[in-house]
Amino acid sequence: MTRAAQVAALSAGAVGAIGPTAPAGPIAEEDWTAALSAVRDLPADPDILLVCHVNPDGDALGSMLGCGLGLVRAGLPVRATFPAPFELTPPFDQLPGSELLVDPATAPAAPDLLVCFDAASAARLGELADRLDTAGTSIVVDHHASNTRFGTIHLVDPRAAATSVVVEELLRRLGVPLDQQIAECLYVALSTDTGSFKFDLTTPAVHELAARLLATGLRPAEISRRLFDSRPFGAMKLYGDVLARATFEADAAAGRGLVWSFATLADLERHGQPRHVLEGLIDAVRVAEEADVACVLKQAGAEEWTVSLRSKGGVDVAAVAVGLGGGGHRLAAGFTADGTLDEVMSVIRGALDQP
Numbered sequence: 001m002t003r004a005a006q007v008a009a010l011s012a013g014a015v016g017a018i019g020p021t022a023p024a025g026p027i028a029e030e031d032w033t034a035a036l037s038a039v040r041d042l043p044a045d046p047d048i049l050l051v052c053h054v055n056p057d058g059d060a061l062g063s064m065l066g067c068g069l070g071l072v073r074a075g076l077p078v079r080a081t082f083p084a085p086f087e088l089t090p091p092f093d094q095l096p097g098s099e100l101l102v103d104p105a106t107a108p109a110a111p112d113l114l115v116c117f118d119a120a121s122a123a124r125l126g127e128l129a130d131r132l133d134t135a136g137t138s139i140v141v142d143h144h145a146s147n148t149r150f151g152t153i154h155l156v157d158p159r160a161a162a163t164s165v166v167v168e169e170l171l172r173r174l175g176v177p178l179d180q181q182i183a184e185c186l187y188v189a190l191s192t193d194t195g196s197f198k199f200d201l202t203t204p205a206v207h208e209l210a211a212r213l214l215a216t217g218l219r220p221a222e223i224s225r226r227l228f229d230s231r232p233f234g235a236m237k238l239y240g241d242v243l244a245r246a247t248f249e250a251d252a253a254a255g256r257g258l259v260w261s262f263a264t265l266a267d268l269e270r271h272g273q274p275r276h277v278l279e280g281l282i283d284a285v286r287v288a289e290e291a292d293v294a295c296v297l298k299q300a301g302a303e304e305w306t307v308s309l310r311s312k313g314g315v316d317v318a319a320v321a322v323g324l325g326g327g328g329h330r331l332a333a334g335f336t337a338d339g340t341l342d343e344v345m346s347v348i349r350g351a352l353d354q355p
Ligand code: AMP
Pocket: 120, 124, 282, 307, 308, 309, 325, 326, 327, 328, 329, 332, 333, 334, 335, 336
C-alpha cells in the first residue's frame, strides 16, 4: 500500500475496523473430507503445485516442504515454489525437501491441485496468485485469523499455533507416517511460529506434537541454534547499531508505549550483510519492558520499508497491519510502506493511537 493510501485508510478510520474473516473454531469435518477427496481423486500423473507466502519464514517453508515430502511418500509427484525473490536464505537453506523446489517462473501454469501454505490472502502469493484461477482445485492451509478464504477448500484454524499443526493433521488423515525429514520441516515451522515454544498458542497439544516430531530422532539443539541463536559476527555488530538507536515513546499506542528502531541499506552495506539477517531484529527490540508495542522498520528501497510489529497483549497489531495493507496475527504482524522514515513512523503512530 502506498503512503497516500495508508494515510487515507487511517483518516477513513479503516485501521482496526477490518476484522477477522475466518470463522473462529476448528476446521469443519466437511472441509477435511473435501481436502482428502481432492488429494485422493487426482488424475493419473497429476500436476501438483505447493506454494507459500512471499519472503517465506520457517512456518511457510517448513509447512510446505513437510507436506510436500508427505505427499511424495504417498506416491504423488510434487513441485513446490514461492513468489520472487526466489532465494532460499539461511537458516532455511538446509531444510529437507528443498529438492522439491522449482523456480516460480517454471511452475505449472494450470496444476490439477494447488495447495497454499501460511498465506492469509491471495496477495501474499505474489505472481503465483494467478494459479488460483487456473488450478483444478486449490486448498488453503493456514492459521491467520485474517484469512480471506481465497481457495476452493479451506483448512484454516486460527487457533493453531502454526500452519504446520494443520499440515500434521492433514498427513495423519492421509495415512502418511511422520519420518525424520518430514518432522524436521514441521518442527522448524512449529518452533518458528511459537517463538521457540514461548508464545500464547503454545498449548499442551503443541508440546504433544513437538514430542511426536522429536520422537523421529530430531536434534532440537542443533535446529534451535540454527534458527534462533546463530548469526554472522557482522550481523551481531549491525544489531548493536540498531539497538543503540532505538527510541522509546511512552505516550505512543494510546499510552501503552512504543519501542522502535530501524535498519537501513547502508547499515547492511557497512557491515557486509545480506538482508535476511534482519529477520530476528524485532526479537531483540521487543524485549523493552516499558513498551507494549515494538516496531522495526527494515529499509527495502530508497523510500520503501518492511515493517514488523509486535505487541505484548494490549494492542491488536494485526488490525493495524491489515489497515495499512499488510497482515499477521494479533500480537505479531507486518506490512510494507512507501515514504521516508519519518513519514512511515507518523503513519504507524497514528494507526497505533486509534482505539
Ligand atoms: P514479521 O514481522 O515479518 O516476522 O511478520 C509477522 C507476521 O506478520 C507474520 O505472521 C507474517 O505472515 C505477517 N506479515 C508480515 N508482513 C506482512 C505483509 N506484508 N502482509 C501480510 N502479512 C504480513
